[in-house]
Amino acid sequence: MATGRTHRPATRSRGIPEATVARLPLYLRALTALSERSVPTVSSEELAAAAGVNSAKLRKDFSYLGSYGTRGVGYDVEYLVYQISRELGLTQDWPVVIVGIGNLGAALANYGGFASRGFRVAALIDADPAMAGKPVAGIPVQHTDDLEKIIRDNGVSIGVIATPAGAAQQVCDRLVAAGVTSILNFAPTVLSVPDGVDVRKVDLSIELQILAFHEQRKAGEETAMETAVGDAALPVAATRGDSTEQGPDGDVPAVMPA
Numbered sequence: 001m002a003t004g005r006t007h008r009p010a011t012r013s014r015g016i017p018e019a020t021v022a023r024l025p026l027y028l029r030a031l032t033a034l035s036e037r038s039v040p041t042v043s044s045e046e047l048a049a050a051a052g053v054n055s056a057k058l059r060k061d062f063s064y065l066g067s068y069g070t071r072g073v074g075y076d077v078e079y080l081v082y083q084i085s086r087e088l089g090l091t092q093d094w095p096v097v098i099v100g101i102g103n104l105g106a107a108l109a110n111y112g113g114f115a116s117r118g119f120r121v122a123a124l125i126d127a128d129p130a131m132a133g134k135p136v137a138g139i140p141v142q143h144t145d146d147l148e149k150i151i152r153d154n155g156v157s158i159g160v161i162a163t164p165a166g167a168a169q170q171v172c173d174r175l176v177a178a179g180v181t182s183i184l185n186f187a188p189t190v191l192s193v194p195d196g197v198d199v200r201k202v203d204l205s206i207e208l209q210i211l212a213f214h215e216q217r218k219a220g221e222e223t224a225m226e227t228a229v230g231d232a233a234l235p236v237a238a239t240r241g242d243s244t245e246q247g248p249d250g251d252v253p254a255v256m257p258a
């Protein structure tokens, strides 16, 4: 769901295209579900359907990992989970800080899915002095005055920004200066970062706008269908009872053949 943008070339140094990297978490999520059900192998078609990806694209993506599956058997689920996790750097623990512990930051801190995927929330940081020391998700919130020290002490390389838009660039600059090289930005603003820093932006309103676009198209198609059916209904109604105009099983066809 991330409407992501990274500041890296389209191909990573090991030759895996960014588009493939972006699909790896989708495969991993589908494979983890299979693994939890103790499914030993999966075909490219089944996995592609579970991940919502085209199966030819999946085979191409897996060829970058050196994984070709076995004809007639498919892919070994556990091995693929390991391979993709390793490729995504998930076989190691990633300490993450969240900056801006309001509604969203607190919800993110409380989300159990990060830790289970190797992302440990190492610290929560907020500018509001009244919040300092108060626990959120069992972690005491720390004040932004200590941001640089917190980053260094915890060896943090990934920062999550959940501050208001107006504060995001300044928070980003401080995170980067302190050594953070990957940022997940929830604030509705475009961040400037130096080369070598990756930024991904999550914007749920953009996702909703895309859904609205599809809803509008669906509504347009339905209107067009209704118009077509409505236009066709006149001759059908007029000829009802005329066996020559009925379908093979006696039903009146909804749309008359041209």
Ligand SMILES: NC(=O)c1ccc[n+]([C@@H]2O[C@H](COP(=O)([O-])OP(=O)(O)OC[C@H]3O[C@@H](n4cnc5c(N)ncnc54)[C@H](O)[C@@H]3O)[C@@H](O)[C@H]2O)c1
Pocket: 099, 100, 101, 102, 103, 104, 105, 125, 126, 127, 128, 144, 162, 163, 164, 165, 167, 171, 185, 186, 187, 188, 202, 203, 204, 205
């Ligand atoms: N990307 C999305 O889909 C999405 C969804 C919801 C909200 N948002 C955005 O996330 C951000 C947070 O939303 P919210 O509802 O949690 O807001 P909020 O007002 O509840 O929380 C913001 C928090 O940031 C803190 N803060 C302000 N300036 C700071 C600074 N310089 N350094 C550290 N902390 C600072 C505030 O003290 C507050 O606790 C907003 O920018 C909002 O637009 C994005």
